[in-house]
Amino acid sequence: MKIGQLDHVNLRTNQLDKMVTWYREILGLKDGPRPDFPFPGAWMYAGPTAAVHLVAAGGDESVGSESDLKLEHFAFSATGSAEFVARLQEHGEKFHRNELASINIVQFNIWDPDGNHIHVDFPLDE
Template sequence: MALKTLDHVNIRTKNLDAMVAWYGRVLDMHPGERPPFPFPGAWLYANGAAMVHLVGVTSDPAPYRPDAQLEHFAIQAEGLSDFLVHLRKEKVAYRCGVLPEMGIQQVNIHDYDGNHIHVDFAPGEKADLTDYDGS
């Protein structure tokens, strides 16, 4: 067996509508086909692929495993400079970094619920990697 790519990430949220809106506005992911589960949620698609599955919950914190933690998930992308312009327009704070020896350029952001996402760009893309505080 050879693993190739991550299919999707599943996130539980008490803020389903706000999360759907954030992913649409910031990462151009939009709701698409989803099985008729007996609980609220949305599957968010980009380029025809379901990348983020949201599950709406009502308790605080979202029940499952209190010790389960996901530090971040990552998405490969193209168009670094345009993406940074878009984040500034939407007033989304970000922190940039470059992986040593690999040169992959990462833009670190947090969604509406505070989940950490880094969007990765090829070493050759040119842009001003100065961090932005969202103001």
């Protein structure tokens, strides 16, 4: 067996519409097809991949309902850091920039409306 790349993250939220809007406007993800689950939610796509699955809290309690579940962060790789910074500033989003020269990336640490930590990694020499 060989693990490939991360397929998606699943996040429960009490503010589904606000989260969909944030992932669309800040990260540029697109909402797209989702199976006909018996609970509300949305799948947010990065290209052809449904990278972020949002589940409305109060839905199916068997889906990530552990109250002490913690996620430190998840990350996306990307290109176009200047455009990304402009988008963050346009929306008044707080962020922290962190250069990791040893692995040639610059990370932008951001937080969604529910406080989930996300970093978006760009090539340092782009």
